[in-house]
Amino acid sequence: MAAKATPRKAVVVGAGPVGCLSAISLAKMGWSVEIYERRPDMRLPSSKAAAQQRSINLAISARGIAAIEAIHPNAAGRFLKTVIPMRGRMIHHVSGSQESQLYDKDGQCINSIGRAFMNENLLTEALDIPNIRVLFKHKVASIDFDERIMVVREVDTERDLEIPFDFCVGADGSYSIVRGQLMRVIRMDYQQEYIPHDYLELKMPAGPVVGGEPTYLLDPNHLHIWPRHTFMLIALPNKDKSFTCTLFAPTAEFDRFETPGAIIKFFKAHFSDALPLIGEEALLHDFQQNPRSSLMSVKATPYHYKDRAIILGDAAHAMVPFYGQGLNCGLEDVRVLDILLRAEGVNPASLANGGEDSSLARALARYTESRHEDLVSICELAMDNYVEMRHSVVTPGFLFRRALDNILYTISAKLVASTSLRPTLSREAFPSSTPSAWLPLYTMVTFRPDISYSTARRIASREHRILEVTGWASALIAVSAVGITTITILRRLGLIHPHNTG
Amino acid sequence: MAAKATPRKAVVVGAGPVGCLSAISLAKMGWSVEIYERRPDMRLPSSKAAAQQRSINLAISARGIAAIEAIHPNAAGRFLKTVIPMRGRMIHHVSGSQESQLYDKDGQCINSIGRAFMNENLLTEALDIPNIRVLFKHKVASIDFDERIMVVREVDTERDLEIPFDFCVGADGSYSIVRGQLMRVIRMDYQQEYIPHDYLELKMPAGPVVGGEPTYLLDPNHLHIWPRHTFMLIALPNKDKSFTCTLFAPTAEFDRFETPGAIIKFFKAHFSDALPLIGEEALLHDFQQNPRSSLMSVKATPYHYKDRAIILGDAAHAMVPFYGQGLNCGLEDVRVLDILLRAEGVNPASLANGGEDSSLARALARYTESRHEDLVSICELAMDNYVEMRHSVVTPGFLFRRALDNILYTISAKLVASTSLRPTLSREAFPSSTPSAWLPLYTMVTFRPDISYSTARRIASREHRILEVTGWASALIAVSAVGITTITILRRLGLIHPHNTG
Structure with missing residues (x-):
């Protein structure tokens, strides 16, 4: 032709x-x-x-x-x-206290749009x-x-x-x-595949006007999370100084929100700091008006x-x-x-x-x-x-592994430099199939478009095994140190004698 | 209302x-x-x-x-x-020899219709x-x-x-x-989910007329299988004394059947006894006319x-x-x-x-x-x-486990009588959630509508573990027996002495 x-x-x-x-x-x-x-x-x-x-x-x-x-x-x-750049997660604990967890040690951000x-x-x-x-x-x-x-x-x-x-x-x-x-x-x-959880959007309005401009009711440079294990609330900032909140919860949990009283009671118990910022009336309005959607x-x-x-x-x-x-x-x-x-x-x-x-x-x-x-x-x-x-971010194990992960990332131990990974796409699209430094999974997925998703997951799964071993080794060292210290103290106090089994 | x-x-x-x-x-x-x-x-x-x-x-x-x-x-x-009842599988070996494997020790059948x-x-x-x-x-x-x-x-x-x-x-x-x-x-x-295999139907005609009636070219009371590991041919009998054959093979294998010569060569190499029964001309006709279908x-x-x-x-x-x-x-x-x-x-x-x-x-x-x-x-x-x-039916491991399975079935050892299984549907639909005898998986799936599929699979997976252990134990006993016999013979021959390491 x-x-x-x-x-x-x-x-x-x-x-x-x-x-x-x-x-x-x-x-x-x-x-x-x-x-x-x-x-x-x-x-x-x-x-x-x-x-x-x-x-x-x-x-x-x-x-x-x-x-x-x-x-x-x-x-x-x-x-x-x-x-609007968001530098990290802001964890809202049940007590009302807030804790910032940065996404990246070098200050890289995700962005609300x-x-x-x-x-x-x-x-x-x-x-x-x-x-x-x-x-x-x-x-x-x-x-x-x-x-x-x-x-x-x-x-x-x-x-x-x-x-x-x-x-x-x-x-x-x-x-x-x-x-x-x-x-x-x-x-x-x-x-x-549907997950047995639904979501519903809620509006958190802009705050008081200061110097002719409305203000944010929460730090706008964080993605806010209220992790409650089986459910969670999140909030992302908007340009007009409001936040869009989303409640994620099991379908069965949503089914319990039958009366205004039940909704308010639930928010008072679990999101006591968010409730006054959203407002009870607005909350009930959104529950009635907004669709409850599937995932x-x-x-x-x-x-x-x-x-x-x-x-x-x-x-x-x-x-x-x-x-x-x-x-x-x-x-x-x-x-x-x-x-x-x-x-x-x-x-x-x-x-x-x-x-x-x-x-x-x-x-x-x-x-x-x-x-x-x-x-x-x-x-x-x-x-x-x-x-x-919704769960791990507040558990000690997660925080400990995350700290270790960041230490290794910081000292860039080139631990993965020698691993050979099967390239999953043309080098042109994802040039870094073997990054030369320790990189946390979140960093690779979110901030490294030169690393493909599958490479990120494969590296992370190796790193995870190293972290597990390192974690256990650290714990063993810590326990040994406590043991030795205790024995030394007991000896000094004369409560045990060297070689007392001999 | x-x-x-x-x-x-x-x-x-x-x-x-x-x-x-x-x-x-x-x-x-x-x-x-x-x-x-x-x-x-x-x-x-x-x-x-x-x-x-x-x-x-x-x-x-x-x-x-x-x-x-x-x-x-x-x-x-x-x-x-x-x-048309089919009492078992008829395995057609590459050599052309046939081997009957009955479906059930009591003669229960599946039926071609x-x-x-x-x-x-x-x-x-x-x-x-x-x-x-x-x-x-x-x-x-x-x-x-x-x-x-x-x-x-x-x-x-x-x-x-x-x-x-x-x-x-x-x-x-x-x-x-x-x-x-x-x-x-x-x-x-x-x-x-598609499997990467296709199938194609072929007709094997009725055989010579004997006493005014056509005859079957193969035993009509078997499901015929030509297992060739990565592909297979099967044949089921029809009332008019013909058989319907089906070739199952990887999509890539089908792609190689580009010329009549390639098809005939393939059948000569792998299904040498079936080819003359189907006929070369009819085979090529069916390859050209019949759709190649997905699974x-x-x-x-x-x-x-x-x-x-x-x-x-x-x-x-x-x-x-x-x-x-x-x-x-x-x-x-x-x-x-x-x-x-x-x-x-x-x-x-x-x-x-x-x-x-x-x-x-x-x-x-x-x-x-x-x-x-x-x-x-x-x-x-x-x-x-x-x-x-297509593969296991001709492997020694399969034949050995199958023999053991049938021995246990025959002596009906009540091995599973005491296991408690979660009933998966109303008792009325599947009354036997805990059959009182040893039953091979094929028997439960095919001949016991009183046992649900999931119960059959659960029981079979337990039985499989028992068979594995029994299989290893039998092998161990066999090896020990051979060893003891050898030692005894060697001793009798004076080639080794008792306690010769002492």
């Missing part, structure tokens, strides 16, 4: 942050891009209320920022400067590029991947449109329609079909929110795919419609092959971190 | 064996039943060719028979007598009951469980019909639409929604076919549900449309709660049995 000069068309399903960044990535390579979004334009005032109800705040950290910088450096410069703000900005960046179009209120009905036709329903008119395409990106979230359509043509291993984890493989479709973001790997990596991981998907498309020399202008693009097929196959282990790793780490956040 | 005399309506989606038996069960309790089936009537001659292409033969055994007998004793009497024959007979039985109607070529488009409305598309006219219902049973197979619709309203944990395992929970919907059979637990339990398990689902509906006193005439039936809701919740462990158990046992069928 002869080469054609007009670029091929990519359809991106979903105008969330991952969809927008995918569109930017493809448009910059020369694809003609159309984004299809089921919901109305999120920039319209009428959409804002609905969007705000939707979900917990986003925490953007090094991985997400690295992805945006790699794809569209200007965007990162323009809107990422307005985030409004979901709507983030999304609007990425969309604006995308629409500044001439070869990107977005169609709101267009819902995908079905996709014929072999014929490369997507049927889209206009929500207002209920009219069905047949959209021809060359390449389809599904960035349409946990309940992805693109994924469902892909499952009809490929043998997809798929797992969705689901999704795993899938493969993510692609031949040379014509791929799923990214929550569509491929919805995860529980406890590592703050959901969005970061989705943006990283785009960075990894971008690298692979360029590495395989995919050229959107080099092929007429209808032909097979073997370089694109190869890039997508490499994506599935190399990305799966990382996506499973972060889904499982996110699940594990729920126990850490 | 006042009671109404007209019975409530149950819609059953899928007219396969599980759908038909469900319809019979509900109709006999007094429900007005409508079965909706996407395909044309399987009794029409035009449907038969398509049906025959569809899938490997069925093996019906005690669990399936017990279920049909419990729901509709007449049916069992009428058509189950035409099955044509899928179409089985389905037609159960459907005929269902349609003999006045309050059952079946609608073919009606495909479910969507279900509003809260409004109790099912939208069904007439395949020929493409017209959508709104079908009101009180209770919906999804018996619509591995790719169930009812399950997909349920996942929109309940938090269903769901997993589908998928499905796990889900919960299976129900409130008082209005449940999924049964493959829709709830598609499994790989290696334990011959897929159909048996689906029919058992119906027996278990029947018991629970009766136990909770569900009465289809006692409630007007639109009200909530708490007894039905209770019965369905009890089904999910009690059935899940059994369904996961049999899905996993089926997966394990693939390794046994």
